[in-house]
Amino acid sequence: MNQLSDISVRVEQRPTEQVVAVLNEIESLLQDLIRTDQAGAIDLRSLPLFPGDYDMLKQLLGEGEVSATMQAMGPSYIQETLVPGVWWVSHRNDDGEKISEYIEVTRIPSLLKTTTPDLADAPAGIQQLITQFLNQQHE
Amino acid sequence: MRRDETLADYLRAQGISRRGFLKFCVATASMMALPLGAAEEIAKALSAARRPSVIWLSFQECTGCTESLTRSSRPTLESLILDAISLDYHHTLQAAAGSAAEEAREQAMQENDGKFILIVDGSIPIKDDGIYSTIAGITNLQMLKDTAQHAAAIVAVGSCAAFGGIPHANPNPTGAVPVMDIIKDKPIINVPGCPPIPVVITGVLSHYLTYGTLPELDSLHRPLAFYGDTIHDRCYRRPFYDQGKFAKTFDDEGARKGWCLYELGCKGPTTHNACATAKWNGGTSFPIESGHPCLGCSEPDFWDGGGFYQPLSTAAFDVNKWATTAVVAGAAAGVGLGLYNKAKKSTAQKHHHKVSVDEMME
Numbered sequence: 001m002n003q004l005s006d007i008s009v010r011v012e013q014r015p016t017e018q019v020v021a022v023l024n025e026i027e028s029l030l031q032d033l034i035r036t037d038q039a040g041a042i043d044l045r046s047l048p049l050f051p052g053d054y055d056m057l058k059q060l061l062g063e064g065e066v067s068a069t070m071q072a073m074g075p076s077y078i079q080e081t082l083v084p085g086v087w088w089v090s091h092r093n094d095d096g097e098k099i100s101e102y103i104e105v106t107r108i109p110s111l112l113k114t115t116t117p118d119l120a121d122a123p124a125g126i127q128q129l130i131t132q133f134l135n136q137q138h139e
Numbered sequence: 140m141r142r143d144e145t146l147a148d149y150l151r152a153q154g155i156s157r158r159g160f161l162k163f164c165v166a167t168a169s170m171m172a173l174p175l176g177a178a179e180e181i182a183k184a185l186s187a188a189r190r191p192s193v194i195w196l197s198f199q200e201c202t203g204c205t206e207s208l209t210r211s212s213r214p215t216l217e218s219l220i221l222d223a224i225s226l227d228y229h230h231t232l233q234a235a236a237g238s239a240a241e242e243a244r245e246q247a248m249q250e251n252d253g254k255f256i257l258i259v260d261g262s263i264p265i266k267d268d269g270i271y272s273t274i275a276g277i278t279n280l281q282m283l284k285d286t287a288q289h290a291a292a293i294v295a296v297g298s299c300a301a302f303g304g305i306p307h308a309n310p311n312p313t314g315a316v317p318v319m320d321i322i323k324d325k326p327i328i329n330v331p332g333c334p335p336i337p338v339v340i341t342g343v344l345s346h347y348l349t350y351g352t353l354p355e356l357d358s359l360h361r362p363l364a365f366y367g368d369t370i371h372d373r374c375y376r377r378p379f380y381d382q383g384k385f386a387k388t389f390d391d392e393g394a395r396k397g398w399c400l401y402e403l404g405c406k407g408p409t410t411h412n413a414c415a416t417a418k419w420n421g422g423t424s425f426p427i428e429s430g431h432p433c434l435g436c437s438e439p440d441f442w443d444g445g446g447f448y449q450p451l452s453t454a455a456f457d458v459n460k461w462a463t464t465a466v467v468a469g470a471a472a473g474v475g476l477g478l479y480n481k482a483k484k485s486t487a488q489k490h491h492h493k494v495s496v497d498e499m500m501e
Contacts, residue, residue, distance in 0.1 A: 041175035072159030097421040100166040
């Protein structure tokens with residue numbers, strides 16, 4: 001157990017309003033995505049969740065078919081939930097502490113896409129790889 | 140980081156990828172209470188942002204505000220934002236001391252006249268010409284006036300700089316006042332809290348770096364993004380308040396079930412701050428989540444606002460009335476306070492309520 005957040009919290013007779021409110025908001029964001037193709041997100045750190053609500057939400061939404069881990073300034077865990085188009089995205093620093101966490105309602109979280117400047121640099125990167133490879137072959 | 144370098148240049152030189160930078164901007168958007176979509180706007184602005192000069196003056200304070208900011212585990216948003224500014228004077232953190240330190244402040248003021256951000260923590264004593272707190276022989280009052288006239292804006296960090304804090308508490312022997320009572324001709328942003336949440340301090344700096352403007356403020360000069368709601372508005376225990384379920388003591392059934400702490404003196408309903416959402420210790424929790432009422436530390440005069448464990452609905456006991464009665468009777472003021480404590484103890488005995496030393500000192 002390395003983190004305080006690893007200590008499990010069991011809450012009895014917890015009100016359920018907040019969990020239902022978040023699920024309703026997800027439903028509304030899904031309708032927007034279908035209608036306008038506009039992605040939406042819920043910042044989990046801005047919500048007044050009861051201890052246990054977080055785990056309840058995560059358990060209800062579950063884990064879908066796609067998951068990805070991004071290593072950039074610490075790991076980011078990107079998991080599609082059982083509901084298509086609903087992603088649980090958790091960004092952490094090198095110490096494993098959460099620095100932000102969202103439920104994203106989108107076809108694909110934008111951070112997974114290759115950025116335009118990175119794409120522009122990519123051909124030069126491939127050329128460099130080819131040069132290095134050929135140099136190694138001639139040595 | 141060189142002064143002419145942008146934050147994006149600096150991060151790239153540190154081996155941080157574009158995705159990493161975007162991730163940093165996503166977290167910054169969350170920190171600034173902006174929608175996720177603002178992350179790209181922040182990335183664009185920060186990519187071009189140059190390092191602003193910052194002068195940090197510490198007056199009558201406990202260094203808790205600096206500790207709050209610098210004791211965060213690394214690497215954090217706080218550390219990255221700190222890397223993005225040029226902290227030209229901070230007498231707790233800088234290597235230089237004595238006249239060399241003061242020369243650094245003078246130099247930063249001259250080189251960045253009208254452009255630097257002045258951060259102040261601690262209140263300023265003004266009684267007897269401010270002689271109760273000096274740095275390098277200069278009173279806090281004089282140093283603040285001299286430095287503020289060259290600043291672009293002032294950020295008053297912590298409840299002491301924002302509202303006077305503990306030094307300002309009754310009887311305020313040094314005549315301590317907040318920055319805004321002295322400086323009237325510069326934009327002032329108050330970031331109160333004892334101490335303030337680190338991300339709130341850096342959130343204000345991020346806003347300035349991103350937009351080049353000051354954030355929207357409330358009537359007490361606090362940024363609305365962080366102080367727009369009360370703790371009560373955003374408290375996860377709010378449903379219990381609405382249902383009338385209150386903990387009556389710290390170890391009763393209500394406390395164990397996590398019910399509302401209003402009757403144990405929680406000042407959440409009248410306290411504007413971001414603790415309930417930004418939280419503390421790397422986002423772990425905040426006082427109410429740990430079972431303790433909010434003390435209201437980001438509100439003016441919270442030390443003099445009555446007992447920490449008295450419900451807001453209970454009128455604050457007028458301690459001065461007891462002291463005055465004693466003086467009129469020819470006794471010392473201390474006897475008056477003794478009478479007050481005796482009365483309190485008596486009331487507590489009637490209600491089988493144990494009184495701690497701390498409560499007796501309220």
